[in-house]
Amino acid sequence: MLDPKYIRENIDEVKEALQKRKEDIDLDKFLELDQKRREYIAQSEKLKNRRNTVSQEIAKLKRQKQDADHLIKEMQEVSKTIKEYDEKLREVQSELNDFLLTIPNIPHSSVPVGETEDDNVVVRKWGEPTKFDFEPKAHWDIGEELGILDFATAAKVTGARFTFYKGLGARLERALVNFMLDLHTTEHGYEEVFPPFMVHRRSMIGTGQLPKFEEDAFKVQGTEYFLIPTAEVPVTNMYREQILDESQLPIKHVAYSACFRAEAGSAGRDTRGLIRQHQFNKVELVKFTKPEDSYDELEKLTNDAERVLQLLGLPYRVSLMCTGDLGFTAAKKYDIEVWMPSYGRYVEISSCSNFEDFQARRAEIRYRPADKGKVTYVHTLNGSGIAIGRTVAAILENYQQEDGSVVIPEKLVPYMGGINKINKL
């Protein structure tokens, strides 16, 4: 959520920013509602002041056993009028709030202006696309031939876009979760959190999934709960409506969770394999920082995520998202993309974003500066560190051998109980 005061005072700048995002939002409507709101507040408060004053007088008269009927009669009228103004105010306020919740974040000045993913800027590459002296296979074929992935059975049991991992496949998934959690807790200083996989509506609004993107979420029938699309939601909302102490910042959490996405609107895309599932595992990094530190922390967070791929020996590149590909909530976002031989290109495996105070405002997460300055919104950041299913896909494809087996990256071998290769049965 943007600061209403900021929009009011910088209306042209905000309009221009939204245009860069290709967002068509009528900010004049905002100004109009905001104007009305302030009018009603002024009217209502003037009357409340009168009521408070007179109520004291009534109390005084009653104590002196004097007659206060004429004042009480006047106050009956005043109270009625206050109620009318407050009702109008409530309506405008809620309309204004609903409107604010649909305005996306303003891109940071360092974000390239562009329309589609073609305008994203590759900022660095690590490693080279894997070369094979045989015809490499896609991970869904490798996985099925090794008996470690079973899409057909998942379709029978649940439906499309679900998977059974079996045997060493299930073990590989689990090994990656543990490997990443250990890396981020012991080497990068994140505190581990294991969150609820369901949250209520207020939390989904806090991080920006709602109200605009309800069709992307799974709602649990008979409850007001949503399955989390990412651990970002519960972990960021841990600190909702809290005033933190400056000495606590930055707060850094790492969380494993399953993630659930309806994938509405992606019908027909990435239908095979592990790339686009309704349920997948992810290790997520979440940070809360002082405003002046958030862009440094974004670089560090991105590096922390990249480290996973480096240790696994998977070639990747980092792209800076352009204004048109930034998503609703981010002010700046890097995608880390891993080389996927079956796609013949790099595929997103992590998204690292700085939301500045956009989420903090929605979720009311603030901190008290040590110098006793004004209570201020924190900046929130998060990034995948990293998506597990896509990592399995990348390992299967990049580490496949001509005989159909898959070598386990060295760093992962201890987590696989010493197994360094998955062979055909």
Next chain:
RNA sequence: GGAGAAGUAGCGAAGUGGUCAUAACGCGCCGCACUCGAAAUGCGGUUGCCCGAAAGGGCACGUGGGUUCGAAUCCCACCUUCUCCGCCA
């Protein structure tokens, strides 16, 4: 799921219709004094939001309604926590 109790500042807690919500009192925290230094002691300071150029005003006692000239206080609903019972991994 059933029965009961409770939700007020960082924590504990007072306040049961107007004169105590910048919220008594205690603890904690910050500053100052005393001290060679510390402890102890004393003094002072310690919620947030909204409207307003300012002066100033308004709001918030779990949340939302209601009654009333006036609600932390009375009524209703919901949420959360605790205790007991039932069920369950």
